[in-house]
Amino acid sequence: MSKHLLALALVVALAVVLVGCGSETGPETGDAAAVRDTIYGYVDAYNAKDYQKCLSYLTGWRPSYSEDDALSLIQVARESTGLMTIEKIEDITISGSTATAVVTSSWENPDADGKLTNAPGEVVNLNKDGGTWKQVV
Secondary structure: OOOHHEEEHHHHHHHOOOOOOOOOOOOOHHHHHHHHHHHHHHHHHHHHOOHHHHHOOOOOOOOOHHHHHHHHHHHHHHHHHOOEEEEEEEEEEEEOOEEEEEEEEEOOOOOOOOOOHHHHOOOEEEEEEEEEEEOOO
């Protein structure tokens, strides 16, 4: 597999790591709760290998990518990482129709460097797409 394809596959894999949102205290409401629900849904679909459902939580694919290409990338990422677990979410920001967070996750299988985590975290982006929060690939 080319480095570009592997990198894109890992970006898709990291899409599952974002959970939570906002710096609110108390119960989450509104967009923060919607972002959390979206990401939990993606995590559940990813870990269950329901790649078609995973697509419903993602946005920002290159126009040249077909649905089959996207499904294949998610499958490669899942086979590479195994199950994903969220370790830590930091620096969460929601601004209008965009959200970002620094997320540290771990996975079942080591990466090419033998690591089992993306510590100290990755910046993860979401956009509101048609009124629904989606992870940007």
